[in-house]
Amino acid sequence: MHPALKVESLSKGYDKQIVISDVTFSLQEGEIGCLLGPSGSGKTTLLRTIAGFEQVLSGEIWVENSKVVSRGFSLPPEKRQIGMLFQDYSLFPHLTVFENVGFGLRSMKNPQKKGHIFDLLVTVGLEEEARKYPHELSGGQQQRVALARALAPRPRLLLLDEPFSNLDVTLRERLSMEVRDIIKEQHTTALMVTHNQQEAFAIADRIGVISEGQLQQWDSAHVIYHIPANGFVAAFVGEGALLPGTVVDSRRVECGLGILEGSFTSPCPTGCSVDILIRPEDIIHEDDSPLKAMVTHKTFRGPNILYALCLPNGDSVLALVPSHHRHNVGQKIGIRPQVEDIVVYTRGEVCAGIPDIHEGHEFQVHC
């Protein structure tokens, strides 16, 4: 069976500057994919290339069993049968909600068309607002109209460009669940672009992490978080620290936390210098543990507190501790590492100069 979307060795650039380089991935029918990356990483350009608004340098794009982009060929956007949900929704202000949703249904005959539009409005819960104009709706409602409009012609693929970035934080989470349910209910294949990992985790079956035009990893949320393919993914998704260490044998590695035992995510020869990814939840707080670390910084998070800790050898880790364990900066607390799969990167593979993207937490710090 053909995948619903297949992107192969896609590259794109503007005046000598490469924006997308050699991107390959595919989505199965009914799957929701998500391109996650910092701003300027090329993820929106990639989306617009799939929609047909940008031309490529090389590579191919397939939607279901038809080729929409290949060398010297690009199907115009209106012929691709791809729906798009725009960041600013781009509802047509001169048309009612009903007319907006029906806009892409020109070939459909009237009684059937009306029924189809109404069904969709019921799906997104806006059947009451059918006669209103976009400016009379709230931001969340506008977005659902835009979704219904994009879904109405039953596109082969739905693209979503930062769909929740215009909504306030409280609305965002609820709406992203709603949107996921609607897309799943319509059995539509979808690809979303976002810079917000919570959104990606909530919606996507597959996540692609993009940086500087390159697809760093294309996997499920679980794998992306727990076995990040490289240092950039490790740094961009979730929190944590990279500890320098040395491989002792095929299951053990020595670092500032002592000797850690478990299975390595990638094989490393004995004696090799590595960086080990330690997530905050990998550090357990135990008062009577022999290993003590000093609190250098704390952030209250409600159910728990994120502590930045200084290990005896001067390396630094993050620990997520239930918030009734209150310690002050400067205090020494007992900790115990709990890792089964050890994420290791051989030294040098870690990207140099990881951007400071985690609310001011340095990724690899010495105290």
Next chain:
Amino acid sequence: MPQSEALHRRNAADFSFFAFRNIIHRIDGWRVAATAVAGLVAVPLFVIISSLLSPTRGIWDHLVANVLPGILTNTAWLVLGVSLGTLLLGVSLGWLTGACDFPGRKTFSWALLLPLAMPAYVLAFIYLGLFDFSGPVQKAFRTYFPQSGFSLPDIRSTAGVITVMVLALYPYVYMFARSAFMTQGKSSLEAARTLGLTPTGAFFRVCLPMARPWIAGGLMLVIMETLADFGAVSIFNFDTFTTAIYKAWFGFFSITAAAQLSSVLVFIVFSVILLEQLSRRRMRYTQGGGLGLETSRIKLVGRYSWGAFLFSLSVLLAAFVLPCIQLLLWTVEVFHLEFGNRYFGLVGKTLFLASIAALVICFVALVLAYAKRRHKDKYTFGLTRVATLGYALPGTILAVGIFIPVAKLDKVIVHWMNALFGYEASTILQGTLIIVFTAYLVRFMITGFNPIDSATQRITPNIDEASRLMGVKGFSLLRRIHIPMLRNGLLTALILVFVEVMKEMPITLMTRPFGWDTLAVKIFELTSEGEWERSALPALALVFTGLVPVILLMRESEKNSSR
């Protein structure tokens, strides 16, 4: 219950005290000044409208039988033709330069605004001079095709006036349409395409409908200018309301007939304004995403790109470049005859009137703007609206509407002067510059008010409070904060009013004291005798000064589009 009674009485006393304080608070200098200006504007309106309500039987019957049918038909054709023409040119050029890309696009996008510098009456006499039976074009045609039996269409026709007015006024529609297409955001166009429309389909089904309120706004300006135009139609001897008003007053010496004609025109003008307000209301809801089409302009290729280039070029040539060249040629021809003391006299009087008017109007506009800033209530806002309503009144109407009350006031003053001091005079206010300046003030108040108002809006109350916290207040606040922040707005206002007054024709023509001829008045006199060449020198001066506000406008739109 004496206690409660006392309480009640005290409350009543308090209440009346507060009411009194409230009134005192309401009557402050700013408001009084704003009320006075609004009143001044309301007087001519009131005079004109009241003459509609109390028609003088004989005159009204004569007008209905002999004058109105002709000028109503003429006006209808003119408005219809100019609207269609400006829509066609304005929208197509706006789309080409706003959303597409073709060679020369950047240059055309500002150059197509240049015709704004040329008053319609200047373009009118140039076209007459060029295409008249004895003009160079017809002569050449007869020389090269002596027995073709075919003759070029007569320029002195309805179509001729319409063509000239379209060329002079299309920039209004162009400007609005272009900015609408540029701001509506590329994603609307893209959204339409993901929903299966071709670029052309998307233009007609999405872009054009979305730009409709803006285009309508530009069109309303065109219609108002068309209705108010006096110079161009009188050069073509094409009778409309404005020329009929002029003739009624200065030909038949019937100010009553002039007033009654004016009242009909006011009625038409205010209907147009009402439509404009409605279209504006819709505009608010159609704001685009602001992404702009800059990155995804539609690239025109092959014959489309050449077509776009040639089309823009021919409009620019016809509306600005060729007329300018003709003006220059004529000027060279008559320069040694016309350039002299009499010309300097004209220029001097024009500059004097324009600069005094600019100073007075901007001062009053500043007072209005501060009143609006001080009192953010409906009443004051309403006052500023009334005070700036005069732009809607065609100059001919204003001249009539101000002359009538001044003449009445004059009678009273003369009577009292005679009775009290035995001072004998037939007129005191009439025949002075006071009437001219009053009419200018009413007509061009909005020209000065808009830039000053937007500058004062920028001085938010927070700015005042912030500087007060730092110990800067009173005169020092004015000097260190307000004046620097207002400087550009004031300067723009001064320039705009100055140029408008310079180009103004009917008010000056109808209300000026004897001997106060301006460049525009001179053009009227020369063109009514068919002296096209001799009109060129004063016209050239007007076009040059007219370029200044156009350049300001271009810079403004440059700033907006680069944002």
